[in-house]
Amino acid sequence: MGFDFYLSTMWNVLKALPLTLEIWFFGIAFGLIIATGLTWLRASGYKLGEYFTRAYVFVFRGSPLLVQLYLIYFGLSQFDFVRHSPILWAILRDPMYCTIVAMALNTAAYESEIFRGALRAVPVGQIEAAKAFGMPAFTRFRLVTLPIALRLALPAYSTEIILMTKATALASVVTIMEMMGTAQKIQHDTFRPIEVLTCAGVIYLLLNLSIARLFAWVEHRLSPHLRPPPEQRQLIKPVPEVL
Amino acid sequence: MEFLSDLKDQVSTAYELLAAGWGVQLLWGIAWTLAVTVVSMLIGAILGSLVAAAKFSHRGGLRFIGESYTTVFRGEPELLIIYLFYYGGTQVLTGVARSTGSISSTDILNMPSFLGGVLAVGIISGAYQAEVFRGSFLAIHRGELEAARAYGMSAWLRFRLVVMPQVLRLAVPGLGNVWQLTIKDSALISVTGVAELMLTANKAARSTHHSLLFYTLAGILYLVMTSISTPIFDKAERYTSRSFTRPK
Numbered sequence: 001m002g003f004d005f006y007l008s009t010m011w012n013v014l015k016a017l018p019l020t021l022e023i024w025f026f027g028i029a030f031g032l033i034i035a036t037g038l039t040w041l042r043a044s045g046y047k048l049g050e051y052f053t054r055a056y057v058f059v060f061r062g063s064p065l066l067v068q069l070y071l072i073y074f075g076l077s078q079f080d081f082v083r084h085s086p087i088l089w090a091i092l093r094d095p096m097y098c099t100i101v102a103m104a105l106n107t108a109a110y111e112s113e114i115f116r117g118a119l120r121a122v123p124v125g126q127i128e129a130a131k132a133f134g135m136p137a138f139t140r141f142r143l144v145t146l147p148i149a150l151r152l153a154l155p156a157y158s159t160e161i162i163l164m165t166k167a168t169a170l171a172s173v174v175t176i177m178e179m180m181g182t183a184q185k186i187q188h189d190t191f192r193p194i195e196v197l198t199c200a201g202v203i204y205l206l207l208n209l210s211i212a213r214l215f216a217w218v219e220h221r222l223s224p225h226l227r228p229p230p231e232q233r234q235l236i237k238p239v240p241e242v243l
Numbered sequence: 244m245e246f247l248s249d250l251k252d253q254v255s256t257a258y259e260l261l262a263a264g265w266g267v268q269l270l271w272g273i274a275w276t277l278a279v280t281v282v283s284m285l286i287g288a289i290l291g292s293l294v295a296a297a298k299f300s301h302r303g304g305l306r307f308i309g310e311s312y313t314t315v316f317r318g319e320p321e322l323l324i325i326y327l328f329y330y331g332g333t334q335v336l337t338g339v340a341r342s343t344g345s346i347s348s349t350d351i352l353n354m355p356s357f358l359g360g361v362l363a364v365g366i367i368s369g370a371y372q373a374e375v376f377r378g379s380f381l382a383i384h385r386g387e388l389e390a391a392r393a394y395g396m397s398a399w400l401r402f403r404l405v406v407m408p409q410v411l412r413l414a415v416p417g418l419g420n421v422w423q424l425t426i427k428d429s430a431l432i433s434v435t436g437v438a439e440l441m442l443t444a445n446k447a448a449r450s451t452h453h454s455l456l457f458y459t460l461a462g463i464l465y466l467v468m469t470s471i472s473t474p475i476f477d478k479a480e481r482y483t484s485r486s487f488t489r490p491k
Contacts, residue, residue, distance in 0.1 A: 058466070058470070059462075059466065061469075062423075062465065062466040062469040062470060063427070063461075063462045063465040063466055063469070064426075064427040064428075064430035064431070064441070064465060065427070066430045066431060066433075066441060067430060067441065067444075067458060067461050067462045067465060068462070070444075070445070070448075070454070070458045071454075071455070071458040071459060071462060074448060074454035074455075074458065075448075075454045075455035075458045075459065076455070078453075078454060078455040079455075162318070165320075166318075166319070166320040166321065167320075168320075169320030169321075169322040169323060170320075170322060172322070173322075173434065180320060180322060180323060183323075184326070187326075187330060191334070192334065193326065193327065193330030193331045193333070193334050194327065194330075194331040194334055194335070197323055197326055197327045197330070197331065198327075200323060201315075201319050201323055201327070204318070204319050204320055204323065205314075205315060205318050205319060208318040208319075209314075209318065
């Protein structure tokens with residue numbers, strides 16, 4: 001009985017995994033597009049763009065995602081023009097799209113800060129060397145700045161992606177039956193919250209661990225220059241822990 | 244002009260609603276949010292320092308527990324942990340009460356929502372604080388610890404005079420980040436029925452049908468809370484590192 005219950009719960013929650021991944025993927029994809037725009041605006045050197053990005057980051061990082069989600073889902077529909085515009089209303093009356101919009105807007109604020117930091121961390125010498133070679137600005141960006149910055153942004157970006165996986169659970173509060181919503185429903189039907197939530201927890205943890213492994217692998221592949229060469233690796237012994 | 248009179252209408256309805264009692268309710272909501280955050284941070288500080296210590300332990304078992312704690316509680320959705328503590332707590336309490344016969348077998352003993360919420364947010368906050376403490380401990384100059392050992396200081400003396408003051412100083416910026424995270428996580432415990440800012444805004448939005456107004460207000464109040472804490476933590480940082488800056 002006990003084992004069967006775990007198995008069936010696990011399976012029922014897993015059936016909602018595609019929906020969770022759908023919210024996750026589109027949230028991240030649109031977030032990346034917005035973040036790129038914001039970073040460009042910030043780096044472009046226009047004062048107005050800079051103020052806008054600062055205000056955007058301040059607002060979206062300073063308030064809980066739940067408030068943003070409620071504001072978009074319940075709040076915006078109060079505007080007449082939203083309800084009368086066919087496109088906006090099609091997006092904003094659907095809880096699924098609302099979650100994706102909220103997640104994308106939220107993650108864009110964090111990501112634009114990550115990208116800004118990464119761009120600033122590109123060693124000046126590399127850019128100067130590219131200039132000395134007579135590279136035009138775009139080539140310089142494409143061949144020097146961007147690859148280095150992407151590599152530098154990767155660790156923080158992977159953290160942000162994991163935060164996004166966790167954020168998909170919020171979709172359940174606006175009635176979407178993704179993994180968290182499904183777990184909630186099973187829990188209400190069976191009154192066995194600990195067992196049900198543990199099953200859901202295991203799935204979320206495995207999902208996040210595999211995302212983390214994937215990013216660690218990409219990071220490893222992208223940084224051969226930071227590892228000591230094979231023969232040197234033998235010589236360096238770890239310093240014994242003194243405490 | 245129409246726009247202006249529209250705006251005037253909006254502002255006056257907002258004023259009326261707030262004066263009709265929702266303003267006071269929202270203020271109470273802020274108080275509860277701050278209470279939840281402070282208590283969770285304290286629970287998190289205790290758990291976080293224990294877990295950080297466990298991660299540096301010689302014993303493999305303790306290290307494993309520490310690692311699992313930070314991995315699990317940073318890797319799970321906050322909502323799930325909150326549900327686990329609230330509904331799971333109810334399940335455990337009901338089971339215990341029914342088996343001891345203090346309630347009848349059809350009654351349910353609910354987990355107190357504040358306790359459940361604070362425990363959940365505190366444990367999440369503890370996982371992040373453990374990492375902050377671990378990082379600050381690693382940043383302490385190894386030579387100082389070796390010098391303290393060479394003087395023959397006992398482990399406790401070393402901790403009290405060398406490790407703790409420096410960890411506190413180095414941890415302040417990281418703790419500031421965790422504090423902001425915890426404020427934002429505290430909004431999630433509205434699902435268990437603690438009347439903090441989010442739930443109050445929710446109730447107000449549902450019963451007055453002015454969701455835009457109340458959710459915007461809630462958002463602004465959260466922004467105020469998070470932005471006020473920045474200068475406070477800056478000040479704390481200056482205070483704890485006062486012996487490391489040159490006098491002007």
